[in-house]
Amino acid sequence: MNQRIGVYLCRCGANIGGVIDVSAVAEYVRSLDGVAIVRENGFMCSESGQELLVNDIKDHGLDRVVVAACSPHLHEETFRMAAVRAGLNPFLVVVCNVREQIAWIADSGQAASVRAQSQVAATVARVGYQREIVPERVPVNPATLVVGGGIAGIEAALRIASAGYGVYLVEQGPSLGGHMAQLDTTFPALECGACILTPRMSAVAHHPGITLLTMSEVEAVAGGIGNFTVRVRTNPRSVSPELCNGCGICEEKCPKRVVDTGHNAGLGNRKAIHFPFAQAVPFVPVLERSDCLYFSTGKCRLCEKFCPTGAIDLKEKEVFREIGVGQIIIATGYSLFNAARISQYGYGRFADVFSALEMERMLSSIGPTGGKVVRRDGITQPKRVAIIHCVGSRDRNYHEYCSKVCCMYSLKFARQIMEKTGAEVFNFYIDIRTPGKGCEEFYHQLQEKGGYFIRGRVAMVMEAAFTVTEEGHLIVQVEDTMIGRTRRIPVDMVILSPAMEPRGDAVQLATKFGLSCDVNGFLSEAHAKVSPVATMNPGVLIAGCCQGPKDIAETVAQAGAAAGQVLATIARGEVVIDPVRATIDADHCCGCRICNDLCPCQAITYDGERKISKIITLLCCGCGTCVAACPSGVIDMGQFTGDQVVAEIEGLLRTRSGDTTHGI
Amino acid sequence: MKPKFAMYWASGCGGCEISLLEIHDQILRFAEVFEIVFCPCLVDGKKEDLAKLGDGAIDLTFFNGAIRNQEDEDMARLLRTKSRILVAYGSCAMEGCVPGLSNLSTAADHFEAVYLKNHTTVNPEAVIPGSRSEVAEGILSLPVFAASVRSLDQVVAVDYLVPGCPPEGVQVEKVIETFVGGSPLPPSGSLLGAGERALCEECPRVRNVRRPTRFYRAHQQIPEEGVCLLEQGFICLGPATRSGCGARCPRNNMVCIGCYGPPPGVDDQGAQMIAALGSMLDPGKDCDGEVERTQRLDELFSGIVDPAGTFYTFSLAKSMLGGKVGR
Amino acid sequence: MKYAYYPGCSSETLSSGYEVSLQAVSHLLGLELVTIPDWNCCGATEYMAVSRLASYAVAARNLALVPEDCHTVVASCSACFLNLKRVEVVMTDYPEVGEKVNEAMAAGGLSYGPGRLQIRHILDVFLRDIGxxxxxxxxxxxxxxxxxxxxxxxxxxxxxxxxxxxxxxxxxxxxxxxxxxxxxxxxxxxxxxxxxxxxxxxxxxxxxxxxxxxxxxxxxxxxxxxxxxxxxxxxxxxxxxxxxxxxxxxxxxxxxxxxxxxxxxxxxxxxxxxxxxxxxxxxxxxxxxxxxxxxxxxxxxxxxxxxxxxxx
The missing domain is CATH 3.40.50.11810 (Rossmann fold)
Incomplete structure (x- = not known):
């Protein structure tokens, strides 16, 4: 191959230059076949670095470019656009990552330099096989799917719909609202949670552009940015929203009463058929079949008998829909850490140990106690209350991360309990973390009002009294690290502030939508700083606590950001299809069909007439499964073709003398 | 003057010579067209006679058999010099074929197995043939046994390749037609007498896109008629083998063992097939999770008897892995 | 599976009831316990405070005596369990201490290669292995x-x-x-x-x-x-x-x-x-x-x- 390859070695200040002997790499690279020019530069991404590239391509007639710098995720686009300015096809530029993958992780400068030489040689060998590509452009379906009907999903759906574009909002439960609907007040202003949430829920319900699918889950996703096909399963509610007039007779007549582990977090009861909660949207009851007498014994049907509009449908089956959308926002929220896992704190063992969500419901004026703070007996007001922070957070046995909101909601509980009962409240904390507007002030106010703060991780909560004063109380045993002593604090009520954790199905969800999870199991964003709502799967965005613990304000901000990105893409009207897609060589495919059922994106079809397999480019996600599987070697992956990969390996194995160690 | 034709049989079974006769009455036309100057199987002729010919004196040479010893290599070089067109004819010359499987062992191992440990060989003095032996009558010489088997094109430049073990009669006819038909010759290095896709294109069996859950050997199960053997769990190399034979084996309920070599664009037939099986094998519904699936697949693959003989019967000598395939 | 068994001093004196019952139920459950030959006191709780290295050596000697074909040592006394486990962990995590302990044991012609044995309490064996x-x-x-x-x-x-x-x-x-x-x-x-x-x-x-x-x-x-x-x-x-x-x-x-x-x-x-x-x-x-x-x-x-x- 008679090529003119330009190689640019970026020092990235001391990031690369301080570790790798860039000049030695340059000297080595000069000896490689086809290399016309090698340059070292302080910051290739700077304007002057780019200009150098543009001028060299023009002045030296370069037809291939290798930039050895940082991760291609950061500046591949920068360098490719520079090539375009010089009239070179962008796909003839390849970025070799010598920073994150070499300089930052190397044990020694020597090792890093040797490795950088091999890596750059590999990229030089590969770049010779790069082909000019003009990526396909496809129009964007302006409809958007929002998964999750909590505050994040509601906010995102409203923003997009208000711009005049259609939204499908899919919610697993019977009503919109999510966790926020369970909160009595929000910190730090102690503003009524329902009062700020319900207007938005109502707006969703009445927005003509939003199709609300409750009781629904996404089954499968195919396609890519611009054109996704989503299969949605809607589980039976057993009550027709069209016929139901919301009279509530069914709930009244239903003879089966069960503990409401949903909205009321186990604190109150509900019927087998019930309204999710007072402001539920849609305001239609749901029949929980696992609780229903008819479904367990075959008898009852009282709800059906008494319903004045014939809305009860006990035979309703699940419904499947195929939805076409251009983009997807995932806003599936979080789960609360099960405090019973820390058995020594006694949740589930001692009646008067409560979880934070139970406390939220207890504080709610429309909750099971009507807003009264009482012990589990439902009558007695506590005189002394312990609030244990960081239950499952900042704990290597469970979650090492900080759940971010627990400090503030714990302080909120403390304040409300003190105001409502006059009880003494003890906060057991490791550190109090109250960033955010008005939060530190809230903390100070509480201190001034007489809230107690004991710094130390609680060892255990017990009923075993050691002294007469402890008799009949729960005793919180803790090392008070401020005074360096073990203390035993007798209280009447303990509130645990559990961690926010990823939903149990986060991994399956990620797999379904082509995303990945971070070490803690939350969905991974494309970049923590500069791309917090996009993901590595273009067209799929994330918002709210599915990405990590955050408060309502941050969640709403993320939802807005995601909606903004969606609208930007809709406004552009078309998307460029990533050329990393598989193609089948129709002239050489033998039609063995081995690839046919292996594709995770269902992108492969069989042409019975020509007896060959075909790939629907739009559906291909570029995973490479079929490439590995094709026994005839006729499937190639754009940007990862067989000759490119083999050349890269040969380049990698090249010794300093220029021989290849493996004659492939 | 008729164009001159030669055919030589190096390390091989002789089936390739016979395959030339599979063109039936066309052999008469062949004899009319060519003057057969050298072909130990058909006409009398010695190496010395060949050496006397001028360089390039032979117009077309079909060389079959692999390069096993010095004699094979000498003949390959000699015929290369004397021939205008040298064709690697048949699987042995093209890619090493069955003799190539001997690359899994060293020459010393072979000698030990054949001359010392063979139960039917009486060799009390443990004599191993050498290239030079002094006997009472004088000095005897034998060709030196090479360290490994090579294909013809690993020794000399080859103009065309004809796959098959042996090449099919209909394809042999087409190959000959290429040279006598008067059309311009295909570019040097071309593969003649075969299809451009994998074998499945010629196979009449139906593929239902089922994934095999285990492997069967031929004696373990009677295959369902008319249904793809691979999806029934028989390791059929058809999809990783070049078409051209007409899928004779699968038509007769036998798996393709890959004698036509890899299809175009495939470097390593065995590795390609193993990768395909790894992708298509269904570890079963009860295999939850990556670890369990991997374990199950490991079990299934380690249960394959003679992987080298299954996936590399023909292509080992020329495969990317060479002798590095485990037995 | 064969388990090396470390009885501990109490098994012969105050808590012989533990020892007798342990052997009886192990027998019924088919658990094969091979008593470590020539075992010695684990050092109990006091020795650690007197001389740390010596106490490690005392405990490690028992590990060194475990027959080759056993990979698990079982103790019934919690203190014995902790002492044996501690010396195994210390020798693994701090090779320099391990070397010293082995140096001490070399006087008696013994040595222990950290990581060779799992130290477990008998309750754990009943729960996880017997089930x-x-x-x-x-x-x-x-x-x-x-x-x-x-x-x-x-x-x-x-x-x-x-x-x-x-x-x-x-x-x-x-x-x-x-x-x-x-x-x-x-x-x-x-x-x-x-x-x-x-x-x-x-x-x-x-x-x-x-x-x-x-x-x-x-x-x-x-x-x-x-x-x-x-x-x-x-x-x-x-x-x-x-x-x-x-x-x-x-x-x-x-x-x-x-x-x-x-x-x-x-x-x-x-x-x-x-x-x-x-x-x-x-x-x-x-x-x-x-x-x-x-x-x-x-x-x-x-x-x-x-x-x-x-x-x-």
Missing amino acids: LEHIQEQVTKPLSDLQVAPYYGCMLVRPTSCFGQPEYPVGMDTLLGALGAVPLDFSLRGYCCGGHLPQIKADTGFEIIHRILNNAEKEGANCIAVACPVCQLNLDLYQRDVNLRYGTNFEFPVLFFTQLMGLAFGLKEEELGLDLEAMTGGRLLGEARSQHDTSGYPGDGEALGGNREEIS
């Missing part, structure tokens, strides 16, 4: 009338525990449940039994024992199950002293969990060493039994402990 299912199969006389306070003590579950939370372990509960007994939600299950304090500082020691017995009584226990000779000794032997001192009337039989297993498996009392305890298990079986004479034991707080320190 509740297999244990349940052996039960012929379910202990359905027993309300048991499962007492783990401190050393079995610290610093790390394979029985759940160190402060609230639950492993033994599941075993007791499998035997048909009712394991109680007993808060002080992971508390220290006082160790040797009853002999050193009687007031403190008895206060601790009193708390534990008091908690067991509040929870409605009619029996306490233990997994360590010292725990058994303290809770059992000093009940009378505690009763005298605090005016209480505790009469808990304090049994090794292996003895409870044996009872549930239908073994006879003498096969389980039940006659060897101070507060005998006899009451459980509804029989009047002759009280074991405890007068020979030290235990009078006034006589031994001068320092009356209040524990907070």
